[in-house]
Amino acid sequence: MNYKVLYRGPLSSCNYSCDYCPFAKTKNTRDELLDDANKLGRFVDWIGDRSENFELLFTPWGEAMIRRHYQDAFKVLSHFKNVKKVCAQTNLSGNLEWVNEVEVESTALWxxxxxxxxxxxKFLKQCGILLKRGISFSVGTVGLKDDFASILSLRKALSKDVYLWVNAYKRKSNYYSQSDIDFLTQIDPLFKTNTIRHKSLGESCRAGMSSFSVDGDGRVQRCHFIKDKIGNIYEDAFFENLTNRLCTNATCGCHIGYVHLDRLQQYEIYGDGxxxxxxxxxLDLEFGSADA
Ligand code: SF4
Ligand code: SF4
Structure with a gap:
C-alpha cells in the first residue's frame, strides 16, 4: 500500500495577496522559518527511515516552494525509493532551478x-520550465466571475495535455448562474464535482486509513477537516492507529478531502494522479489549446 500523506508544517506566509485568502502577504519571522525548517527536516528523516511506501502532498498555509528548505526537502524526498510521489501546492511564483535536481518520475506539482x-x-513561462523538465503538474484556479476572461485565455494557451481545474467560489450562495456553470464546465469537465459540499456523515472514507494529515510536530489527523488526533508519527506503532473510519463531518467540500470519499469513486477518475x-x-476539453 502507498500511504497518502498531507504535510502541513507551521509555515504560514505568502508572497501573494489574493483578496479572499487569510495568508495574503503574511510573513513569518526568521525564528518561525527556522522552526518550520527543523520540523520539515525531521519529517523527511522519518519518511526516509520507514519501510512503507508514501505519496506526499505539501499543503502549506501559504506559499512554501519559494523557501529553500522546502525545495531541498522536495529534492531529497523525490530520490527516496519508498516515495512514489512527492507533490506540493504552489503558486509557481518562485525560482524553479530546484526542479533540475529532483527525480522527475516521482515529482508532481499542483x-x-x-x-x-x-x-x-509569467505563469506560462513557469509552466514551460516544468514541461521542459518533464515534471507532471496540474493548473488550477478559483472560478471568480471577474476572472472568467483570464481563465479562458489561460485554457486556450495551455497545452491540452495540462489539466486546468477550477475550484468553485463557495463563499456566496447561488454565486453562479447556469450559464456560468456551463462555461466553467467547458473549461474543466470535472468542475461540477467541486461546486457541491458532498454529504459525508457516516460515509466510508480512506482518510484515516490509507491517507492522513500530519503537522510539524508529527500530530496526525485523518484529514485536514476533522481535527481529532489519531496518533503521532514519531510515536511507536503509529501505523496501528490507521483503520477504516466513517466520516464524522456533515459534508466535505474540498478536493483534498472528498477525493478519498469512497462513494464518489474519485480514485477511478484520478488513478495515480x-x-x-x-x-x-x-477529458474532452471544449476550450483546449489548438496546438496540442
Ligand atoms: S497564492 Fe494561495 S496562499 Fe497565497 S494569498 Fe493567494 S490563495 Fe493565499
Ligand atoms: S469525507 Fe472529507 S471530512 Fe470526511 S473523513 Fe473524508 S476527507 Fe475527512
Missing amino acids: CTYHPSQTSEE VMERIPRVF
Missing part, C-alpha cells in the same frame, strides 16, 4: 494561477 497576482505570460489532481481519464 500549481495555482492567480490572475490578480501575476500575468498569464490523486495527489497532484491530474485525472487519468480522457
Whole structure:
C-alpha cells in the first residue's frame, strides 16, 4: 500500500495577496522559518527511515516552494525509493532551478494561477520550465466571475495535455448562474464535482486509513477537516492507529478531502494522479489549446 500523506508544517506566509485568502502577504519571522525548517527536516528523516511506501502532498498555509528548505526537502524526498510521489501546492511564483535536481518520475506539482497576482505570460513561462523538465503538474484556479476572461485565455494557451481545474467560489450562495456553470464546465469537465459540499456523515472514507494529515510536530489527523488526533508519527506503532473510519463531518467540500470519499469513486477518475489532481481519464476539453 502507498500511504497518502498531507504535510502541513507551521509555515504560514505568502508572497501573494489574493483578496479572499487569510495568508495574503503574511510573513513569518526568521525564528518561525527556522522552526518550520527543523520540523520539515525531521519529517523527511522519518519518511526516509520507514519501510512503507508514501505519496506526499505539501499543503502549506501559504506559499512554501519559494523557501529553500522546502525545495531541498522536495529534492531529497523525490530520490527516496519508498516515495512514489512527492507533490506540493504552489503558486509557481518562485525560482524553479530546484526542479533540475529532483527525480522527475516521482515529482508532481499542483500549481495555482492567480490572475490578480501575476500575468498569464509569467505563469506560462513557469509552466514551460516544468514541461521542459518533464515534471507532471496540474493548473488550477478559483472560478471568480471577474476572472472568467483570464481563465479562458489561460485554457486556450495551455497545452491540452495540462489539466486546468477550477475550484468553485463557495463563499456566496447561488454565486453562479447556469450559464456560468456551463462555461466553467467547458473549461474543466470535472468542475461540477467541486461546486457541491458532498454529504459525508457516516460515509466510508480512506482518510484515516490509507491517507492522513500530519503537522510539524508529527500530530496526525485523518484529514485536514476533522481535527481529532489519531496518533503521532514519531510515536511507536503509529501505523496501528490507521483503520477504516466513517466520516464524522456533515459534508466535505474540498478536493483534498472528498477525493478519498469512497462513494464518489474519485480514485477511478484520478488513478495515480490523486495527489497532484491530474485525472487519468480522457477529458474532452471544449476550450483546449489548438496546438496540442
Ligand atoms: S497564492 Fe494561495 S496562499 Fe497565497 S494569498 Fe493567494 S490563495 Fe493565499
Ligand atoms: S469525507 Fe472529507 S471530512 Fe470526511 S473523513 Fe473524508 S476527507 Fe475527512
